[in-house]
Amino acid sequence: MNRTEERHGVDPVDLVDRRERHLAVAHWLLTAAGDAEVARKEWQGQGVALLACGGIFAAVRLPGDLVRTVARTEDQDEVNAFLARALERGPVTGDRYADHYHALVPATTAWRWKPRSRRGLECLGRDCYLGVPSPDPDDPQGRSFWAVPMASPGALCDPRLVWAMVQLGTARQAAAAGQGT
Template structure:
């Protein structure tokens, strides 16, 4: 399967979460993000940038993306550098209840939440959000246990920095 065929399969799968498929496709063509409903096909775990930078030990965006790719074993992650958040896409059935806010500002976006998802086509320039870790296959998501481990590492690293600052 070619990269273009994979991107089409991923796009088709993601568009199943769009309430307005034509609008979502238009947003993608224009370089924007399509607003997709969480809780149907996938959930999204919002990870604050400062938490991931602490876990990775770097402020370099390319190095951070590579670290996240390794930590989540290639599971798909969307980055929004303007809001300083990353979104790990996990199964919709993710039973990780954090309430509104988890440790370090982590939150789970499920039913009733929407996420701006950039185009899965690499040739489309992204205006705001981008795939820090692209979705390689339709339906391939992050393992929530790996996301939890990454969050725990970030919280531990932040606590160590805080303790050293005292």
């Protein structure tokens, strides 16, 4: 163990495992890129790459206000922790400027998804693209970030858990609106 590892309490084996896991996740995600090398450079330079939905994953767009309502907090770290628990560590990205989250789900979810009346709620499947942040925490982080990082290649959110969270958030918002009138 070197001095840096001793000072920061880093286990070299865990560090290698983490790097290997990030690399494996990156390779898996890059299969959704039109050009993997361009996407890799986008991750390194901008921290985000445009990936196609509908092949290896779909993404359920969740409005930020809905997520914060169901999480019962405005604190970003607490929201991230809530999402990790509620979606059983399934991967979720966030967009700081557009104020929404994307739960990555199996691609077949988009085929079964029925549009709902909730504004901003959508399942991105075929013919949709998503700005996905780099899975490497050493790459720049900007507009797009991992609220819940992808644990391993292909490990996605259970769409039933995502839908249950949407229903709970919608019910809480409706109850709050009813109390305000």
